[in-house]
Ligand code: 0A1
């Protein structure tokens with residue numbers, strides 16, 4: 001819980017720990033309320049030290065005894081750790097502490113989930129297990145002995161022995177404490193094996209609760225694909241005899257890359273066609289890959305301090321995106337990622353929570369596992385790769401793995417390998433790590449005598465703590481089309497380094513149409529007023545699939561903005577162009593479906609705000625509804641035929657091909673439901689044999705106002721499956737009419753299955769409400785008050801999940817004075833809560849600004 005004045009930690013204050021850890025031996029004697037942890041740690045003076053203080057982190061630990069070199073000592077124990085006088089040379093530290101996993105509802109450190117012991121130590125959870133220098137630059141080998149009746153007892157590394165009531169593990173790879181893990185319980189495994197590129201056999205297991213065995217096969221295939229891919233693309237081989245994954249129902253985040261023992265939120269690993277949607281499958285494949293790839297980018301090479309979090313996260317997200325693109329197709333993956341970046345990272349970077357990819361200060365590090373560190377961090381790596389080229393990129397990575405293996409590193413180390421390989425000076429590029437905010441790039445063009453000139457200007461608006469920004473290096477991918485729609489200049493990477501800069505293209509026969517920022521080559525907002533005709537031309541002809549999609553997205557957005565601000569009618573010329581693309585069967589169905597996905601209502605609110613119009617959530621909702629109805633009416637002649645063509649005859653598979661067909665057919669069914677009152681959706685709901693079809697049909701039924709019977713049937717069918725029930729909770733709130741969304745959420749929060757201490761269930765309802773834009777922003781503030789009530793309640797139990805959920809308020813300054821006042825009132829109410837956690841306090845304070 002927070003101190004009187006929360007402490008801020010700064011990057012500039014980094015100093016190494018005064019001691020190195022040579023080895024760690026831990027013994028766990030498991031008991032729900034009184035687990036004994038006996039630690040034996042070999043310390044030695046750190047030759048690089050500037051400070052000799054022997055301080056070990058420790059929180060919520062009952063110290064029983066401590067010894068140095070076998071002699072009992074009496075350290076000074078405080079709330080956050082202990083201090084002790086120690087010898088000048090190497091010494092052995094031993095201590096015993098008692099902890100209570102069963103009452104640990106924060107899900108950090110050692111806790112219990114459905115009777116199973118598990119741990120979460122990133123970022124600073126190990127200090128809730130024993131006294132230790134809990135910082136990533138202290139690396140050591142670990143030996144772990146687990147004592148208890150649980151049939152399965154796992155830790156990091158390789159198993160070294162087991163017997164009646166005990167098991168021992170040894171991890172030969174030095175690691176920071178945040179990668180420590182222990183799992184014990186009544187678990188069953190889905191086993192497999194993998195032969196690495198050098199011919200080593202690795203035992204693989206996915207461990208689950210009895211009853212979930214049938215949901216492991218897909219995850220296992222994803223794991224093996226990831227292992228092979230990392231060998232083929234990055235030359236990285238796995239380095240232990242065994243790799244274990246465990247599914248846990250109560251988990252704050254998606255998953256965790258503990259060395260050799262990845263722990264997963266069960267929603268991110270368990271999958272079956274009957275219970276998981278195509279989106280779930282794709283996400284699971286990506287997260288399994290992500291955690292596996294951390295074995296090299298994160299574990300073998302880790303972070304010197306938590307400010308460097310993007311070193312492992314940005315790179316690993318970039319790698320998992322490459323993997324997904326290889327498995328499922330590049331353009332569609334890119335479009336999905338940009339949609340996600342704009343929905344989550346842009347609002348963060350343009351609001352009160354804006355921070356650099358490498359932050360310079362924090363109060364609670366858990367609050368910095370953000371879209372900026374992860375997704376913008378990955379974008380920065382993508383730009384680096386575009387700038388240096390593929391060959392240099394992979395050379396630099398080889399050097400990185402070679403030079404930094406076994407170390408805790410910084411962004412400087414990372415950029416240095418690129419400088420050494422390419423001879424480039426990356427000091428300006430490094431601004432991407434230190435400057436927050438989304439750059440805005442405007443474009444002007446000029447045409448004379450066969451020369452076409454593009455002039456770009458870049459500008460990054462001020463963000464909290466950073467008033468003035470310097471120009472950054474921005475790779476801008478550009479191609480040119482002639483009036484027939486043929487590409488006359490294929491994609492060229494322009495390298496912008498100045499605040500204003502021109503690029504010329506010579507020898508052209510006629511004025512071209514530019515396609516700018518192809519593939520979304522930089523995470524910026526492109527400010528360019530383009531005529532409807534030009535956008536329509538790009539929608540019809542652009543050879544870059546991303547920009548073709550982007551042209552349509554812009555047209556959709558502009559149409560909606562005109563409907564909202566000028567009461568305009570939908571733009572039929574655009575819809576004619578869109579119809580061609582949607583009906584073009586030479587294009588992949590998943591791409592065609594993406595063409596139908598308009599901007600979210602929250603994105604529209606941001607666009608209006610930027611245009612100086614105060615967004616009215618009800619008007620945004622109305623316009624979105626009117627547009628969909630208009631499209632449905634206009635296309636009624638062929639919707640059903642196309643939907644019929646998308647029917648999959650083969651047995652279910654979550655592959656890209658089938659997934660694309662189901663996605664397009666779902667989008668079409670949503671339009672059809674506006675014409676037939678939900679009759680086709682009802683039929684699909686009644687006959688669906690997989691969750692993708694069942695859930696999409698249910699969505700349309702709810703939207704058509706006839707979801708009650710289906711919701712009840714769905715509940716009866718799935719009430720014993722937690723992951724499916726999360727969907728049931730979420731969809732009702734997310735899809736409710738805005739006027740009743742808060743009431744639906746309120747009713748569901750009183751449902752007997754609403755287990756609010758389970759983060760997945762809590763997020764289903766609260767996140768569902770936040771996603772219901774007009775419902776959450778109900779004029780009378782009922783949505784804000786409802787959420788605040790729950791955040792105040794959860795904060796005592798689980799600060800991390802509470803703090804993360806606070807970010808739904810981050811866009812509050814977009815809205816009218818009345819709504820702003822209502823939100824401020826709730827934020828202040830949260831802030832005033834007695835014993836507010838440090839996590840939530842920091843978030844609310846920053847959001848209030
Ligand atoms: N490193 C994990 C994410 C993670 C971070 C923090 C956690 O608890 C506070 C849990 C997981 C990843 O990137 O997958």
Ligand code: ZN
Nearest residue numbers: 290294313316
């Ligand atoms: Zn990660």
